[in-house]
Amino acid sequence: MAAATRSPSHAQDHILAERKRREKLSQRFIALSSIVPGLKKMDKASVLGDAIKYVKHLQEKIKQLEEQTKKRTVESVVLVKRYHLPADDDSNSSSNDDDDSKSNVEKAPEIEARASERDVMIRIHCEKQPGVLAKVLTEVESLHLSIVNSSVMPFGNSTLDITIVAQVTN
Amino acid sequence: MAAATRSPSHAQDHILAERKRREKLSQRFIALSSIVPGLKKMDKASVLGDAIKYVKHLQEKIKQLEEQTKKRTVESVVLVKRYHLPADDDSNSSSNDDDDSKSNVEKAPEIEARASERDVMIRIHCEKQPGVLAKVLTEVESLHLSIVNSSVMPFGNSTLDITIVAQVTN
DNA sequence: CTCCACACGTGATTC
DNA sequence: TGAATCACGTGTGGA
Numbered sequence: 001m002a003a004a005t006r007s008p009s010h011a012q013d014h015i016l017a018e019r020k021r022r023e024k025l026s027q028r029f030i031a032l033s034s035i036v037p038g039l040k041k042m043d044k045a046s047v048l049g050d051a052i053k054y055v056k057h058l059q060e061k062i063k064q065l066e067e068q069t070k071k072r073t074v075e076s077v078v079l080v081k082r083y084h085l086p087a088d089d090d091s092n093s094s095s096n097d098d099d100d101s102k103s104n105v106e107k108a109p110e111i112e113a114r115a116s117e118r119d120v121m122i123r124i125h126c127e128k129q130p131g132v133l134a135k136v137l138t139e140v141e142s143l144h145l146s147i148v149n150s151s152v153m154p155f156g157n158s159t160l161d162i163t164i165v166a167q168v169t170n
Numbered sequence: 171m172a173a174a175t176r177s178p179s180h181a182q183d184h185i186l187a188e189r190k191r192r193e194k195l196s197q198r199f200i201a202l203s204s205i206v207p208g209l210k211k212m213d214k215a216s217v218l219g220d221a222i223k224y225v226k227h228l229q230e231k232i233k234q235l236e237e238q239t240k241k242r243t244v245e246s247v248v249l250v251k252r253y254h255l256p257a258d259d260d261s262n263s264s265s266n267d268d269d270d271s272k273s274n275v276e277k278a279p280e281i282e283a284r285a286s287e288r289d290v291m292i293r294i295h296c297e298k299q300p301g302v303l304a305k306v307l308t309e310v311e312s313l314h315l316s317i318v319n320s321s322v323m324p325f326g327n328s329t330l331d332i333t334i335v336a337q338v339t340n
Numbered sequence: 341c342t343c344c345a346c347a348c349g350t351g352a353t354t355c
Numbered sequence: 356t357g358a359a360t361c362a363c364g365t366g367t368g369g370a
Contacts, residue, residue, distance in 0.1 A: 010342090015364055021215070021345075022362070028218035035225055043360070045191070048198035051221060055205055058228040065235035116326030123293075151321035153335050156286030163333055165323050180357085185349060187359070192347070213345070 120145060124162040128154065136162060144168050290315060294332040298324065306332060314338050 033039055033047045036054050040046075110125040124136060133152055141147060145166035153161045203209055203217045206224050210216075280295040294306060303322055311317060315336035323331045 011365090014343095017344080018364075019362090024215050025218065026362090028215060028222065032218055032222050032225075035222060035229070045194055045198060045360090048195065048202055051225070052198065052202050052205065055202075055221070055225060055228070058225070058232060059205070062228060062232055062235065065232065065239060068239050069235065116329060119326045121323075121325050121331060149323045151323065151333065153291075153319045153321065153333060155291050155335050156289045159286065161291060161333060161335070163321065163323060163331065165325050165331075181350095184358095188349075189347090191360075196347090215345090 118167045119148070120166050120168060122162075122164045122166070124160075124164075125155075126160055126162070128158045128160045132160065133162060136164070140164060140166055288337045289318070290336050290338060292332075292334045292336070294330075294334075295325075296330055296332070298328045298330045302330065303332060306334070310334060310336060314340065 029044055029047055032051055033042060036047070036051050039050055041050075112123045114121050122140060126132065133150075137147060137150065146169050147164060147166045149165040151163045153163075155161050199214055199217060202221055203212060206217070206221050209220055280293075282293045284291050292310060296302065303320075307317060307320065316339050317334060317336045319335040321333045323333075325331050
C-alpha cells in the first residue's frame, strides 16, 4: 500500500520507458499531421479530429470513384454480346463476395458485326493482348467464314481496334 | 518562480480542464480506431501508425482511381449524329424508286468517334465513292489532328469502312 | 514477478 | 490575467 515502486534502479527505467513511449506518440502525431492536408491547428485534438474527418472524406470519395468506374465499364459494353472464349468453364458465378482492396477492372471487348450479301464485317475493340489477333482470326475462320481483309490498329495505350471482313463459304 | 499555481479555487479548475481534455483525446482516439479497418492492436501508438498507413493507402488508391476514371471518361464512345458532308446533292427523293431487291439501307454515313489521351479514332461506314477517302483525310487533317494510321476496307458491293487513328496536335 | 500501456495530477509555456 | 495545451513523473492494473 504505502511504498509501491521500490528498487530505484528500475524506477528510473520506468520513467525512461514512459519517456520513450511519449516520444513515439509525438512522432506519430507529427507524421499523421504531415499527411493530412489543410491543417490549421496543430493541436493533438485537432490533428485527430481533422484526420478522422479526412479519412471519412477519402473513404466516401473512393466509394464514389469505384461506383463511377463500375458504371463506366458496364456502360460501354452495350453493343453486342459478351465475348465467349472457348475452353472456359461455365460456372454459376453468383458469388456475393464483397470487394477486396484491389478489384480487377475487367473490360469486356466491344464486338460489332454486320452482314451484306456474302460479306461479313466484324469489328472488335478490346484490350491489347499478345496473340489476341490470331485467336480472333482462328475463331472467325473456324466458322463458315474466309477472311478477305483484316486490319489492326493500336489506339491509346492499351487498346486494339480490329476490323475484319470475311465471306461466308457455303 | 516559487509558487506557481495560486488561488486554490482555480487549481481544481485546472485539473478538471485537463481531465476534460484527456477525455476528448481518448474519444477521438476511439473514433479514429473505429473507422480504420483491420486494427489488431488498440494501442494509441498502433492506432496512430495504422491510421497513417491507412491514409497513405487511401490516397494512393484515390490517385489510381482518378487516373482510371479520367481515361475512362474520355474514352467513352460518342456517336456522332448525322454528319452533313459538304456534298451538295439536292435529293430527288421518293419519286421513282428503281426496283430495289431489298429495302433501302440507310444511306447516311455512320460516323463514330472515340478518344483516349491524345489518340482519336474515327470510323466511317459509308457509300463507296471515288475520292471519299481523300476528302475525309483532308477534312480530318484540317482539324487539330495528325493521322497516325488509316485503313479502308470494301464491304459488300458499294460500301466502304474507313478507320482512322489520329493524334491531337496542340 | 516483470513488462506494458494507460490515466492522473502538476508545473511550465503560450496566446 | 485566464484559458488552453503540452510534457513530465508516478501509481496502477492487466498480460
